[in-house]
Amino acid sequence: MNTTVRICNRWDLPLLKGEGGHYRYLDTASQRNAACFLELCNHMEVPAVRSVVEYFGGVGIFSTIVQQLFHPSQHWAFDIDPDCVAQLQTIPGLAATAGDAHGTMGTIEADLVVCDFAVCTLRTVNEWPLIQVTTRRPRYIVVSDTALRRLGLHRALYSRLAGVPVVSLEDYVRVYSKYMWELYGYSVTHVAHHVYSYFLLEPRLSSGAQITKVK
Numbered sequence: 589m590n591t592t593v594r595i596c597n598r599w600d601l602p603l604l605k606g607e608g609g610h611y612r613y614l615d616t617a618s619q620r621n622a623a624c625f626l627e628l629c630n631h632m633e634v635p636a637v638r639s640v641v642e643y644f645g646g647v648g649i650f651s652t653i654v655q656q657l658f659h660p661s662q663h664w665a666f667d668i669d670p671d672c673v674a675q676l677q678t679i680p681g682l683a684a685t686a687g688d689a690h691g692t693m694g695t696i697e698a699d700l701v702v703c704d705f706a707v708c709t710l711r712t713v714n715e716w717p718l719i720q721v722t723t724r725r726p727r728y729i730v731v732s733d734t735a736l737r738r739l740g741l742h743r744a745l746y747s748r749l750a751g752v753p754v755v756s757l758e759d760y761v762r763v764y765s766k767y768m769w770e771l772y773g774y775s776v777t778h779v780a781h782h783v784y785s786y787f788l789l790e791p792r793l794s795s796g797a798q799i800t801k802v803k
């Protein structure tokens with residue numbers, strides 16, 4: 589039997605049967621991840637978002653939010669998992685194909701680029717070809733970050749990487765933003781988080797990111 593997920597208490601997304609990719613996490617963090625993404629979208633100028641690409645499309649929860657908020661004229665999504673790709677292909681207005689983000693990231697020019705990595709932190713973010721994305725100068729980039737959940741455990745690691753003490757989420761965001769600015773000319777302007785975090789990156793130097801904890 590097919591099921592439906594309710595997104596942010598506003599939109600229903602019918603789901604095909606599936607097991608791979610984001611299907612495995614539907615019962616855990618999905619709802620609050622969606623709330624984080626919606627929070628960041630609310631800080632974007634709607635007319636500036638005419639085209640959107642998602643390199644980790646999952647089952648299309650974020651795609652549904654994108655369609656409902658921005659009504660983009662072009663919207664692409666990739667995922668490496670075949671069940672997720674089949675599901676993404678059911679979403680009206682979305683062009684979905686299979687693709688490994690190591691190869692797809694930066695292949696498409698879009699106003700909003702979404703990288704909802706399965707796992708990613710300051711230590712591993714450079715394993716992804718973000719340079720290919722930022723070279724195209726999108727207006728907005730959203731990236732997920734999984735460090736917060738274990739920040740207490742890995743303080744020493746992040747402090748060593750950053751060369752300054754990293755104790756709190758505020759410290760981590762400051763360091764992450766500086767790193768993105770120095771490497772790519774993007775900085776973190778807004779953060780939405782629960783145990784995972786989502787960062788909104790913009791091509792300007794932020795004086796300090798606004799951090800929101802979602803319920």
Ligand SMILES: C[S@@+](CC[C@H](N)C(=O)[O-])C[C@H]1O[C@@H](n2cnc3c(N)ncnc32)[C@H](O)[C@@H]1O
Pocket residue numbers: 608609610611643644645646647648649650651666667668669672687688689690704705706
């Ligand atoms: C956090 S989920 C994305 C959820 C998505 N935002 C949604 O709304 O459903 C991460 C997704 O990345 C996919 N993935 C993992 N490694 C990948 C890779 N190398 N290239 C593309 N997709 C990948 C997984 O299959 C999974 O569906």
